[in-house]
Amino acid sequence: MRKRQYLLQQGAICTHLSFVAKGLLRSFTVDEKGRDHISLFAWEGWWISDFNSFLFQEEAQLNIDAIEETQLVMISRADYEALTLKVPIMDRYFRLLYQNSLATKDRRLISSHTHTAEEKYLQLAHSYPHILQRIPQHLIASYLGLAPETISRIRKSLALRQAD
């Protein structure tokens, strides 16, 4: 996929789970005011999909596009079922993958209620220090539910404190 290309658009059916071999994507919704809300970033080693659409073959509510040039390995719904039936260790693989994904989603939801803007940014920066440099600032703001100016302010404030 080239940069900015769509893997999935809202209203389509998400036919595959996609594993990122190289590159970076995001999944997001657009609200009625036209604002993006980013659900997930996926880079090398991560999977991305509209999970409800993939599992239940219903219309996707998410859009997915590439932030960088991206190479994917994709598996269809039927092959996913067949794979886990024929190769039981894949059940274990996906059980562990989903387990970690649930833990991450919980952490994010709790953080959204209990952390300040700076704490949210620092949690992300601490968890994924390298990836943060690959993602434009306005997309990080959208992921954290903050205004882009807030991210600018936090970065400046952190840089000043590090310089002390």
Place this chain on the structure above:
Amino acid sequence: MRKRQYLLQQGAICTHLSFVAKGLLRSFTVDEKGRDHISLFAWEGWWISDFNSFLFQEEAQLNIDAIEETQLVMISRADYEALTLKVPIMDRYFRLLYQNSLATKDRRLISSHTHTAEEKYLQLAHSYPHILQRIPQHLIASYLGLAPETISRIRKSLALRQAD
């Protein structure tokens, strides 16, 4: 567990995954203004835990308490590992459980950005019609991130339309 008893309090370690044999619980955080934010309701057939605390044996960020008298079946971290190693079908069981849980969490997150208060309430009422009658209105409001008065207003408006 008796009604209102805590299964887990913030700061403790979540030592078990708990399966609800009978009853109803909720997991929630409390923000600095003392407001509850409900993460999950769990009733017969559901599992509940602070997943990050359970997996990584770190301090829980969630509280869990019983809304009704509750009976649980509990499994420790060590037994959970042993069970999935010895009985591979349990990997499949938990893979499917987590798969559905991820889909539900995605739906809720998307709904929080794109739906009106009434749509959020209707989605919940449509998904879990029976359970909604067991949960006090102020807890439903907390789960949906709405004011209790908003839930009252929506219920009255729906009742009026049904009476037409």
